[in-house]
Amino acid sequence: MTNQGGRREGAGRPKGSNQYGEPTRPVRLPVSQVERVLRFVREREHELPLYACGVSAGFPSPADDYSEGTLDLNTHLVRQPAATFFARARGDSMIGAGIHDGDLLVVDRSLTAEDGKVVVVSINGELTVKRMRREKGVTWLVPENSDYPPIQFQEQDEAHLWGVVTNVIHSL
Amino acid sequence: MTNQGGRREGAGRPKGSNQYGEPTRPVRLPVSQVERVLRFVREREHELPLYACGVSAGFPSPADDYSEGTLDLNTHLVRQPAATFFARARGDSMIGAGIHDGDLLVVDRSLTAEDGKVVVVSINGELTVKRMRREKGVTWLVPENSDYPPIQFQEQDEAHLWGVVTNVIHSL
DNA sequence: TTCTTGAAATATGTAACAGAATTCAAAAAG
DNA sequence: CTTTTTGAATTCTGTTACATATTTCAAGAA
Structure with missing residues (x-):
């Protein structure tokens, strides 16, 4: 019955398929900051969409693509x-x-x-x-x-x- | 000679004396962000000093106290x-x-x-x-x-x- | 042909550990 | 008696290790 074992190329979860697309490592952080940091890293909450005024670029929607990409105020x-x-x-x-x-x-x-x-x-x-x-x-x-x-x-x-x-x- | 052992009140590194003054826990982060995040939580690099113009408040210095505290642009x-x-x-x-x-x-x-x-x-x-x-x-x-x-x-x-x-x- | 199932392989959160750092007080030195 | 040295205790801290979850491929069943 169980003839499904053995080493098989391509089996299993693909390498590098994690949520960040790159290796991770554990870092010790203060508990009160953990939630904030995870939002920062995962949802990139600080990077907000940037639109151009006065440019006819279809019907822009925050849910759609962002005509001008995203922007982080601190970095900018x-x-x-x-x-x-x-x-x-x-x-x-x-x-x-x-x-x-x-x-x-x-x-x-x-x-x-x-x-x-x-x-x-x-x-x-x-x-x-x-x-x-x-x-x-x-x-x-x-x-x-x-x-x-x-x-x-x-x-x-x-x-x-x-x-x-x-x-x-x-x-x- | 070695009469220094045994349980002793107050011995050892004080509890809660870590760099954050609160408990920590390991969190897995993408390697490329680790350095940035540590600067973010440790040095609070995004919180910059705020001074008031036109107010005589001694001789302000970025190295000294900040007359108006600090400010994070994204939060503000x-x-x-x-x-x-x-x-x-x-x-x-x-x-x-x-x-x-x-x-x-x-x-x-x-x-x-x-x-x-x-x-x-x-x-x-x-x-x-x-x-x-x-x-x-x-x-x-x-x-x-x-x-x-x-x-x-x-x-x-x-x-x-x-x-x-x-x-x-x-x-x- | 489509659906179900088992094994493989990696992701992920956290316990656990080893070494560093810090503190107290006994013991030694001056 | 005062100051310095030393040893053990205790916590911090970065990282390893592990148990569980998730995802993928392909064999087998429907």
Whole structure:
């Protein structure tokens, strides 16, 4: 009866047919994080669909394919985690650059502050946001609001460059 | 000589003194993700410091305490992962709401589109962004740019509400 | 031809283990 | 008496090992 045994090519569950399509190994994690990590790795909960506006691409549906693929905010906005921080903007001195009161700024300290970049500087212990202009060897911090005057910038004890603003996050 | 044996209260490594301060357990993960996940749970690489601009709070330093704590972009911007998607804005019809050409929009489908909310709608297979106005039982989609006219909105085959814009992400 | 069944092979969650790390107190040294 | 060294106790930690589940192929039954 039992003539079904013996070594047979291709029998059994295929190698590499696990849910990840690659080898796995056990890693010890804190119990409170296990569920979150598994969602992170298995369902890629943080990668959300990205659509394009103003482009006629059939009738898009979140359940269907994503016209522009998926996006992870942290990966997309934070290129250098160790050198990145956030700053909460105050006032309307940079309204011309699209920075409103209360906006969240993504600041990268590893970028070089070239002419024309929007930078975060500390002056007298306060963080402030301005556009940097280099002109004839002089560095200016220029607000994008005609109500405010440009100020000259010299790296010293009371004035220090913190980083370059890469993104502005505005809540509606 | 060896009179140091036997059960002794308090001897040995203290219970709960592991790096997480809570019990751990082994979890099987794909090898390519192990390193990333360990950085995620151990160093909380995704939680970055948040500072306040325009507030004199001493001399802030990324190495010191963070005046405003830390922030995780995904957690902060995406409240309902299953109901959230991103949309790439095109054109300048919503410039008045701070939405520029190329901006990334965070859209929540679980929010109700009340009067005054900025919404994403599909019209003739195209996704578009407008401010919703309800007036005497009529729903209008109003651009925030006087060069464009408001259009009347009726939920039907060719016009469908996709969600409410919660955040605008602008690159500099 | 189609359905059922048995064995094979891998996936998967977790117990278990070996070595490292840490703590207390006895014993030794100064 | 004070300080340093040493040994055992206890837990942490990364990984191995294993029991069970799952999936596949093909023989046998219908």
